[in-house]
Amino acid sequence: MSDSLEERQAPVLAAQEEIDYTSIPEDKARDRRLRFRLDAILMTYTVLSYTLKFLDQSNYTYAYSSGMKEDLNLYGNELTWMGTIFSIGYILGTIPTQLLLTYIRPSYFLGTVEMIWGVFVLAMAAAKHVNTIYAMRFLIGLFEASSYPGLIAVLASWYTPRELGKRVAILQSASALGAMWAGYLQAAVFAGLNGAHGLAGWKWGFVVNGAITIPVGLFAFWCIPDSPHNSRARWLTAEDIEYAKIRMARVGRAPAKGLSKATLRRVFGSWHLYSFALPYAFWVINGQAIGFLILWLKSTKRYSIVKINLIPTGGYALEIVTAIGFAALSDYLGMRWPVIVLTGVIGLFSAIVLTVWDVSFGLHFAAHLLIFSTIGGSALILTWVSELVGDDAEARILIVAILNTLAYVFNAALPFAMYPAKQAPHYKWGYQISTAFWIAGILIITGIGIYERKTRGKAQSKTVEDALGESASIESEEKK
Template identity: 40%
Template sequence: MGISSEDKRLTAVVATSSSSTSGCDLERTSPQAKKTLGKRILAVIWDSLDKSPRERALIAKLDWFILTYVCIAYFVKYLDQTNVSNAYVSGMKEDLKLKGNDLNLLTTYWTIGYIIGQFPSQMAMTKIRPSLWLPAMEIIWSILTICVAGAKNLNTVYALRFFIGLFEASSYAGIMTLLGNFYTPAELGKRACIFQASSSAAQMFSGYLQAALYKGMNGRGGLPAWRWLFIFDGIIGIPIALYGLYAIPDSPATTRSRWLKPEQKKMAVERMEAVGRKPAKPVTRKTFKAIFIAWPVYLFTIAFICHVLGIRIYSYFNVWLKSTKRYSVEEINLIPTAGYGLQIAFTLSYAWTSDAIQMRWPVIIFACLVALTGTIILSVYPEHNLAAMMTGWLLTFCETGAGALFITWINEVCSFSQEHRLIVIAVVETMSFTFNAWVPLLAYNTSEAPRFRYGYQLAAMFFALEICMVGVILFAQESKWNVGDKEDDE
């Protein structure tokens, strides 16, 4: 795979005179023109540094508003997902009398809602502006998250987790689609991975937050610390949603953003045209036919299913820590933050590396090999060797960033159609979380914790299959199989 073909189209764009472009000045570059060493280094460090001042100003604005919103919004969403596990080991298990597979069922109910909401949310974004849709979903999600703190029994939490998943479904796929609307292939990898890293930061912060709440807020207002965790998370989400109403610019062709000047809106459109990104069109039966007779929707779905099922393993790290009976509640919440720190470092390294070499697949394979090593150690289960067990667990955290590269790869393969990107990403997310709803119930039955009979071996298998699927996708792309653009030619 590579993004060089897209970059060649971008460099082939010839800027018109300043009078006809109202100041838009995409650089005039021939496909054969070579950048100086200094510009190549600047492009690797940050891809706007080697561009013209006006294009650099546009990208700086996009980064400031889009990246701040998507990272903070997803940070809060993922904080909630991690909160469930941290709350479980910080008193929720005892207060609500959780037993057996109840922890997995809390995630399963969330996942069912997430699955049901995925496709309708993506289709809604073809009719409703993302600047309205995404914040509206976030406000409802915030209210429901706060309600978890008031739940008196497990069934209430099950119901709330379902609806939280339903309204959270707009987040990941919608944000990835939004990023694909404004950034070129040479820019998208970094932004997608920075966005992905916000989830790791959330999981890290959740551990510190739960430890602090357990120490300072436990019993305040008659509430245990784990309930305060959900209250804080929900409250944080509301101002972020209000910020999204202003920060989200929709798409280059339809934006009404007040922070983009008219000439910058025009440049945003020209940038997307230069890399083959076409404005949105109505979704028709021909659109669905074109998508479902092509390979991307199937191969990326299988690969992403393996990715999601593989990385599920690290969410049980704190369950293993608790089972050792070596650590306090605060330590059980804090130790996994080392894994999330590794996630951030590896995810950002994936971003810079994949953009520098202009390929996604080698970085994804490397990420899988790192996590595969961890799962092999856990499969052997050297339970009396604490250092080996810790190493195994920490290595499983390092593959998460590959998910952002998969979605970036989809945005690039389907760059010719916004509808294709919306629908393919929706299908990929929906199917991967459909499997994520039931496979962990079998693989990670918490009544078997910490030594799951099948979980560690299955995680290793999923990472190995993910590597194989990357090879199949690369072969399909290099063979120039149909990617679903026939509908556009009709």
């Protein structure tokens, strides 16, 4: 039985070089069946895995406000360092892990690294000094680095441009689910397990997080179908895999051919890499301000620790709704950049309000919440890039990885200048810098959108001219 799928695929694989997939007509029934299976298994795993990834990434802020600060005497910039050290690990891990993904099946690689970082989350519960937290945060960042760009690469190998935006938005929304889980879990753990077996409530939070993450990593070996050109997924038939190749060929999505010097030259000579680097980094660094809602709530002295952990979950719910809604709108319009700009305008409004600061409680609360609705913009940026370089699988993987790395370089360097922990929650320069980033990002994305539309129009005109010329040539030959 173990060889049955490969045996059924053998004739298909042997003949694939001879097949012109783009000439095969669309089969709506096969299309629906394939998408249903991908959504039911690949997307279910994707959401669960990335939810836990973000839970494991963000749980330290909830632990900090639930007793870790007092237990470990964290009264300086330690909270900022925890975020920065994670970012350093993430920066060092992103590109090497994406290079490994061009050689190792994602189903093997992504599941393995998820189990490893789950162990490091568990280890944070044993921390008696902040240095232990720093070490574990670095290692978690190093191993989590493969998750986001790796999952996007897998999704881009199976979904068409009319489908990909919503799926990447759902992936991005899973980060909000993770943060919501972190709030609910920390609140429940603090209320029910604080002091149990001699462990403080914040330590129990790490135990629970790690214990959930490790078994989910095992599911990757079965749930991730790799790519249509090398899939061995048992939940897809040979016919499903064959039709997936047809779908990808029809939208110009090329299979991976292996990394080479020519690939690196294409990547680093691509205008996409340099044009999108700054706006993507701006969206990511500005989006980090969602984490400061909990610190502002604590400073108001209006709420208990349990409520402080629960209230931000409303913001994450808003993030989910808006990210999926904006992606659906973008897919429907067939355009990315106007919707990305819309999320930037919302972020600009929030940054201006928080720069002013001395506003009503309601407006202040709204400004913090609206930042959550900008997160979907960064997901749409990566979706857009993946589509623009869809005909080059290796370039697609590396450009997304490099953009993600550069964004985390910003995350590692800028928080000390923008959001020093000693100034929390009223940062002297943070929201002013954020305002400038939003303005610059909106202008760059608008410029890219106009440029891409013009070049696409020229390419389409040339294609039509070539087709007409070929038709005229055939007519002339027939007359002769």
